[in-house]
Amino acid sequence: MNTKDSSIEKLMNAAMDCILKKGYNATSINDIVQAAGIPKGSFYYYFESKECFVNDLLFRYAEAKQNELSVYITDQSVSPLNRLRLMLANTAQKLKADQYQTGCLILKMGNEIADSSPKIQHTLSEIYETWVHLHLGLFQEAQAEGEISMDEDLQALAESYLIMFFGTIANTKLTHTLKGFKRFHWVFFENLGRPKHRLSEEIEAYLQFEEIIDPKDALLAGQS
Amino acid sequence: MNTKDSSIEKLMNAAMDCILKKGYNATSINDIVQAAGIPKGSFYYYFESKECFVNDLLFRYAEAKQNELSVYITDQSVSPLNRLRLMLANTAQKLKADQYQTGCLILKMGNEIADSSPKIQHTLSEIYETWVHLHLGLFQEAQAEGEISMDEDLQALAESYLIMFFGTIANTKLTHTLKGFKRFHWVFFENLGRPKHRLSEEIEAYLQFEEIIDPKDALLAGQS
Secondary structure, three states, X not given: OOHHHHHHHHHHHHHHHHHHHHXXXXXXXXXXXXXXXXXXXXXXXXXOOHHHHHHHHHHHHHHHHHHHHHHHHOOOOOOHHHHHHHHHHHHHHHHHHOOOOOOOHHHHHHHHOOOOOHHHHHHHHXXXXXXXXXXXXXXHHHHHOOOOOOOOOXXXXXXXXXXXXXXXXXXXXXXXXXXXXXXXXXXXXXXXXXXXXXXXXXXXXXXOOOOOOOHHHHHHHHHO | XXXXXXXXXXXXXXHHHHHHHHOOOOOOHHHHHHHHOOOHHHHHHHXXXXXXXXXXXXXXXXXXXXXXXXXXXXXXXXXXXXXXXXXXXXXXXXHHHOOOOOOOHHHHHHHHOOOOOHHHHHHHHHHXXXXXXXXXXXXXXXXXXXXOOOOOOHHHHHHHHHXXXXXHHHXXXXXXXXXXXXXXXXXXXXXXXXXXXXXXXXXXXXXXXXXXXXXXXXXXXXXX
């Protein structure tokens, strides 16, 4: 890694943590360069403005999330809908472990600066469409495997799933509980998706989102 | 109204607009007092801190929204589920007219400052529970009138409805479209709530959330 790449890497890592916790406006460029141990001049050498920097940060965040997603999406050891459940359970687990202090950068920037920055709003919209597309693929697979009925509107399902996901993250911010995840599960796995799997008691307990056990173990136990 | 009430009123009105648009951190106390035309000293005479001020602002916002809601909730000229649709349509209409520049103060503060202020997080949680309770009442009425089946879990429905509502508002911030409202409607009125009303073409067109017509006229036309 050359000096330029290494400096950008340090700035991005420092900013990610700070902006996820404190938000855009409460994080100054001084905060970022100090946390990264980089001279302030270098920041402006690499980035035209804070807006351009955060725009790049969003793409980096989205890429990292997409990499996390693809681990689940390609995991053939569990069914497509159970992969979605695993992702959901994993997100819930992380939020709780972090005492609800982080969340989703896309949602956070959407709320805080999409209105004042058309550039960032455009980036957020693009990332949202990519995420819908990724989830759509998983729902198509679930339909092909008979987990979702053939007449289900998968585009509507994928978009609604992401909307409810954002609402659920927002709910954890308000309530500092995982109650929203229980409702998310109720809507998409007990009603809409209607998979009507027979779930093992371990999975049922897990999906109460009250005590955190290893989700994958629970799901695999349920398949045996 | 005495001087104290009048000054507080001016400060609250000035802050509401500013904080809804720019957020908490981007709005300084100077911005608020200047917009209100009130000396800065008065701000600290009435409020201990910006945090305490915003906490009061949230209660005021919630009260105003609850007053708006109760106009719909008590309107016996349309069925309970159609009252929900009217509220939804009305929100969509306002967001579009405002070019998605405002949104929901509860969601905005939840994203921006709930993590750093236990006081505000507690207030947000309290307001959320009040809103769940208000919606629960409407779902109970809908069930009593046969719009929702008797075995539906109404508490789950009310909580999920609000979570999806927050997700939908967040979606408008990302996409600057009303697409999220179409999905919201699909989940709650075409699937979960399963009212299976026969809707008039006017309502169907309205609920595409593409062209804005007067929602109440459309719904009333649909009932005749």
